[in-house]
Amino acid sequence: QKEVEQNSGPLSVPEGAIASLNCTYSDRGSQSFFWYRQYSGKSPELIMSIYSNGDKEDGRFTAQLNKASQYVSLLIRDSQPSDSATYLCAVYLNTGTASKLTFGTGTRLQVTL
Amino acid sequence: DAGITQSPRHKVTETGTPVTLRCHQTENHRYMYWYRQDPGHGLRLIHYSYGVKDTDKGEVSDGYSVSRSKTEDFLLTLESATSSQTSVYFCAISESVPNYGYTFGSGTRLTVV
Numbered sequence: 001q002k003e004v005e006q007n008s009g010p011l012s013v014p015e016g017a018i019a020s021l022n023c024t025y026s027d028r029g030s031q032s033f034f035w036y037r038q039y040s041g042k043s044p045e046l047i048m049s050i051y052s053n054g055d056k057e058d059g060r061f062t063a064q065l066n067k068a069s070q071y072v073s074l075l076i077r078d079s080q081p082s083d084s085a086t087y088l089c090a091v092y093l094n095t096g097t098a099s100k101l102t103f104g105t106g107t108r109l110q111v112t113l
Numbered sequence: 114d115a116g117i118t119q120s121p122r123h124k125v126t127e128t129g130t131p132v133t134l135r136c137h138q139t140e141n142h143r144y145m146y147w148y149r150q151d152p153g154h155g156l157r158l159i160h161y162s163y164g165v166k167d168t169d170k171g172e173v174s175d176g177y178s179v180s181r182s183k184t185e186d187f188l189l190t191l192e193s194a195t196s197s198q199t200s201v202y203f204c205a206i207s208e209s210v211p212n213y214g215y216t217f218g219s220g221t222r223l224t225v226v
Contacts (some may be wrong), residue, residue: 011153022215031211032210032211032212032214034214036214042219042220043218043220044156044201044203044217045217045220046214046215046216047211049214051211052157065151075208079203085136088155088156090214090215092210092211092214098161098163098169099144099146099163099207099210099211100146100171100210101210101214101215103156105153105154105155106155
């Protein structure tokens with residue numbers, strides 16, 4: 001089982017719709033969760049972080065965390081063509097020896113006109 | 114990519130030659146990382162550093178070495194480049210991984226012919 005799993009997509013949504021991106025993780029001790037956006041040919045850019053159960057909103061983005069289900073999601077409201085990118089989920093687990101993130105392989109989002 | 118610079122941005126090299134990639138930061142962050150990104154594999158950790166002269170291996174470290182003699186510089190060396198090392202290489206930095214995640218550099222596209 002992969003440590004962080006995402007559906008590779010592509011996820012296609014029409015402009016103005018809500019895009020829902022999902023991520024599951026295997027280790028119950030995971031502490032911090034991050035969403036990165038990566039445009040084609042560019043580097044990943046941090047867009048959201050979440051640390052406790054529930055929702056966290058920032059503009060059109062909402063991150064949702066459910067530790068009991070080991071599930072984190074990213075909702076993008078009023079999706080725009082400029083949101084078309086690959087979204088990477090990253091998870092931090094304190095192993096006591098290394099401070100690093102584990103990444104999913106990403107979900108490609110396509111926002112259609 | 115304020116505060117983090119990778120060089121070179123693009124490089125073509127021949128099989129068997131040594132190659133060094135440089136990551137330079139101006140943020141005085143403790144943690145630095147080298148990842149490679151390949152289609153279907155996502156981001157894979159090569160090596161990381163948690164301080165000057167303190168480095169450790171990641172999941173795909175074979176054929177790579179690193180050095181960090183100053184806080185601001187983290188060098189990745191391919192000791193004898195192979196075609197399987199053709200990839201996009203990203204450097205990342207962090208002040209506190211669980212709290213802030215990473216900031217990525219712009220990446221180096223390396224082609225080994």
